[in-house]
Amino acid sequence: MKLATWNVNSIRAREALVLAWVRRHEPDVLCLQETKVVDDDFPAEPFQRLGYTVAAAGQRTYNGVAILSRRPLRDPVVGLVGARPTEDKRLLAATVDGVRVLCAYVPNGKSTESPSFRDKLAWLGRLRETLDASCRPEADVAVVGDFNVAFDERDVWDPERFRGQLFFTDEERAALGRVLEFGLFDAYRHHHAERAFTWWDYRGAGFERDLGMRIDHVLLSASALARCRSATIDVEARRGERPSDHAPVVVELE
DNA sequence: ATGGTTGATGCTCAA
Numbered sequence: 001m002k003l004a005t006w007n008v009n010s011i012r013a014r015e016a017l018v019l020a021w022v023r024r025h026e027p028d029v030l031c032l033q034e035t036k037v038v039d040d041d042f043p044a045e046p047f048q049r050l051g052y053t054v055a056a057a058g059q060r061t062y063n064g065v066a067i068l069s070r071r072p073l074r075d076p077v078v079g080l081v082g083a084r085p086t087e088d089k090r091l092l093a094a095t096v097d098g099v100r101v102l103c104a105y106v107p108n109g110k111s112t113e114s115p116s117f118r119d120k121l122a123w124l125g126r127l128r129e130t131l132d133a134s135c136r137p138e139a140d141v142a143v144v145g146d147f148n149v150a151f152d153e154r155d156v157w158d159p160e161r162f163r164g165q166l167f168f169t170d171e172e173r174a175a176l177g178r179v180l181e182f183g184l185f186d187a188y189r190h191h192h193a194e195r196a197f198t199w200w201d202y203r204g205a206g207f208e209r210d211l212g213m214r215i216d217h218v219l220l221s222a223s224a225l226a227r228c229r230s231a232t233i234d235v236e237a238r239r240g241e242r243p244s245d246h247a248p249v250v251v252e253l254e
Numbered sequence: 255a256t257g258g259t260t261g262a263t264g265c266t267c268a269a
Contacts, residue, residue, distance in 0.1 A: 009269085010261055034269085036262070061262055062269095108269055148269095202269090203258035245260075245269080 001071070001097055001253045002026070005144035005216060006237070007033040007105070007199070007246035011066070014244055015043045021237055022050060027250065028071055029096050031103035033146045035064035042066065057092040065092045065103045065145070072096070080123070081130040090123070093134070099224060099253070100135050102127075104145035109166055117166070120148070124175035128182055137183025140253075141221040146199075146246065148215050149176045151186060154195045155214035167213055184219040187231040187251050198233050199246045206245075207238055218251050227253040 004027040008014040011032060022030060030052075035042065037058045044054040051070045057078040058064030067073065076094040079087060090105045104127060109120035127143075135141050149172045153159035162168040180186070188196065197212025206212060220228055229252045238247040 013261060034261095061267090110268080201258080202260050205258090242260090 001028045001099065002250065003029045003031075003099075003101070003142060003144070003218070003253060004248050004250040005031040005033070005103070005146075005218060006248035007146040007216060007244060009034050009036075009244040009246065011035040011037055011043060011064075012041075013242070015046070017237075017240075017243070019046050019050075021234075021248070022047065022052070022068070025234070025248075025250065028069065029101060030068040031101065031144050032066040032068070033064075033103065033105035035066050036061055037064055055092060055094055057089045059089045063088045063090050063105055065089060065105050067092055067094050067101060067103050069094070069096050077134070080126045081133045082126075091127070091130070099140040099142055102131075102141070102143045102145075104143060104147065106145070106147045106149065108148050109172070112164075112166055112169060121171055121175045124149075124172075124179055128179050131179070131182045135182075137221055138223065139221060140224040140227070141184065142224055142251075143179070143184055143219040144217065144249070146216050147176060149173060150213050150215055151176070151189070151217075154193075155197070157197065157211045157213065162213075167215055180219060183221055185222065185225045187218040187220045187225060187228050188214070188233070188249060190225060190228065191231045196233055197247075198249055200238060202245050216246055216249050218249050220251070224253060229254050
């Protein structure tokens with residue numbers, strides 16, 4: 001199974017780009033974040049014509065997640081455990097070929113002084129509670145998406161500059177660590193030790209100067225990791241005309 | 255250098 005995750009920063013602005021990427025890479029499962037569209041307006045038809053089933057959990061303007069699958073997609077569940085209907089659309093789970101896939105868009109946090117920073121930490125805590133309530137760590141589980149948190153010094157372009165800054169505080173890293181303590185592993189790091197990024201700021205020519213961070217992750221349970229043959233970041237997708245500010249992360253499970 | 259760019263919306267906010 002080829003499983004990919006990509007924060008597309010508006011599926012409507014990126015429809016043609018995502019379609020071309022799907023044709024080229026033919027993922028079995030593609031998890032999208034920041035779709036920024038209500039479900040009725042999600043451009044599902046062109047993907048359905050390519051053989052994909054589309055499950056979307058979106059809202060107007062902000063947030064929004066989706067799972068596209070060319071294998072049968074079962075038991076879709078929207079939101080964190082105990083979520084209210086009015087909550088941001090940031091989580092969508094579904095089972096594909098026996099793998100429970102959770103597509104997550106973790107709150108950005110705005111700044112370490114912002115109330116939304118506390119919301120970000122709480123959201124990560126509730127993601128762990130959702131895993132505890134709905135999954136077993138012995139099963140094949142993949143928690144993927146934009147976590148807006150970097151793990152370590154190799155995941156930020158200037159660790160000294162960013163230590164204690166948003167995306168790289170001890171609190172965020174600890175909250176992400178508690179998600180992994182459910183029984184998950186960083187698939188990219190399992191295969192690659194060197195510095196790598198998945199997001200580059202549009203501002204200040206971040207991509208051209210390779211001033212990025214690795215904040216998009218594929219977290220796999222032990223049994224899923226044992227099946228993981230490769231993990232790659234498709235940096236090419238960040239080039240070209242009107243790209244998302246994030247690159248896709250792709251894993252292959254045998 | 256507290257800058258800069260993009261998207262959705264609507265005359266700004268979020269990222």
